[in-house]
Ligand SMILES: Nc1ncnc2c1ncn2[C@@H]1O[C@H](COP(=O)(O)OP(=O)(O)O)[C@@H](O)[C@H]1O
C-alpha cells in the first residue's frame with residue numbers, strides 16, 4: 001500500500017490514535033462520532049475519544065475504502081476492509097446505522113500465539129493442549145466453533161501452526177487473517193464482485209474447488225458461513241484428513257447442525273438425512289471457544305463427534321471441558337479449569353500405535369470435578 005494512503009488514514013484516524021497504538025486494546029467500536037468503546041483484556045469500556053463530527057468520521061472511512069480500491073457511499077453503505085497494519089474493519093453508514101457511522105476495528109495481533117500462550121491465558125489445560133496437538137498430528141478433522149470474538153481464528157491459527165512441517169496447507173479465507181506458521185502454505189482470499197468495473201466474484205466455494213486440484217495435504221477454511229460448508233464436508237470425507245475450519249455455533253452439537261444447515265443452503269440433491277450422516281462422519285473433533293461473562297475467553301469443550309444415532313441425532317462425547325469452581329471476589333474473574341470428562345476417544349489406538357506419550361489416565365477426571373461434570377452446561 002502506498003504511504004500516501006497510509007499517511008492520509010493515519011491523520012484521519014488521529015482521534016482514536018491512542019487506542020490504535022495501545023497494544024492492550026484488542027477491539028475498537030465506534031457508534032457514531034461521539035461514542036467510542038474499546039476492549040482491553042476482554043472487558044469493554046467507553047473511552048473519551050471522539051471524532052469532531054460525522055463528516056470527519058465518514059472521511060476517515062472513505063480514505064480507508066480508497067486505500068483498498070473500494071468505495072463507501074450512499075450506494076455502497078457497508079465496507080469490509082483491512083487497515084495498512086492488518087487490522088480488520090467493518091463499517092455501516094447511516095441511515096442504516098441509526099447512531100451515525102458505525103465501525104468495529106478488530107486489531108491485528110502482532111505476536112503469534114502458541115498452545116503455551118493459550119495455557120497461560122487459562123484457555124486450555126496443559127493436557128487439553130497436548131491432546132489437541134495429538135489430534136492435529138494424527139490428522140483428525142477439526143472444527144473450531146464459537147461466537148463472534150470468542151477466539152476461533154486465534155485457535156485455528158495455533159492449531160494450524162502444529163501441522164507437521166512436511167505437509168502442504170491450502171488456506172482459504174474471506175479476508176486473509178490467518179497467519180499459520182508452517183513451511184508450505186498457500187493462501188487464498190475471496191474477491192467481491194464490482195459490476196461497475198467488470199470484476200466478477202470469486203467465492204470461498206470456487207477457491208475450495210481450486211484448492212482440491214492443487215494437491216493439498218490439508219485444507220483450511222477460515223470461516224465457514226455459506227454453501228462452501230458442503231465442499232469442506234466433502235473434502236473431509238474424501239481423504240483430506242486433518243482439514244480444519246471455524247463455524248459460528250454455541251456448542252459442539254450446534255456446530256454440526258449449523259454446518260448441516262449451511263450444506264443444505266446450496267443447490268444440492270443430497271437429502272437432509274443423508275447430509276446429516278455426511279456431516280457426522282466428516283467431523284471428528286470440535287473445539288468449542290466461548291467468551292464468558294467475566295470477559296475471559298476459554299475453550300469450553302473439546303469433543304469427539306461419533307456420527308449420528310438411529311434417530312438421526314449427532315453423537316457428541318466431551319473429552320475435555322472447562323468447569324467453573326468459583327469467582328474471585330475482587331476481580332470478578334471466574335475460577336476454574338479444564339478437566340477430562342472420563343471419555344476415552346475412539347481413536348485411542350492411534351495414540352498407542354504412534355507411540356505418543358499420552359496414557360489413558362489423562363482422560364480420567366479428578367474426584368473433585370466429577371459432580372461438576374454431571375451438571376450439563378447449556
Ligand atoms: N484464549 C484467549 N485468551 C485471551 N484473548 C484471546 C484468546 N483467544 C483470542 N483472544 C483475543 O480475542 C480477540 C478475538 O479473537 P478471534 O480469534 O479473532 O475471535 P473470533 O475468530 O472467534 O471472532 C483477539 O483480540 C484475540 O487476540
Ligand SMILES: [Mg+2]
Pocket residue numbers: 152153154223
Ligand atoms: Mg474469526
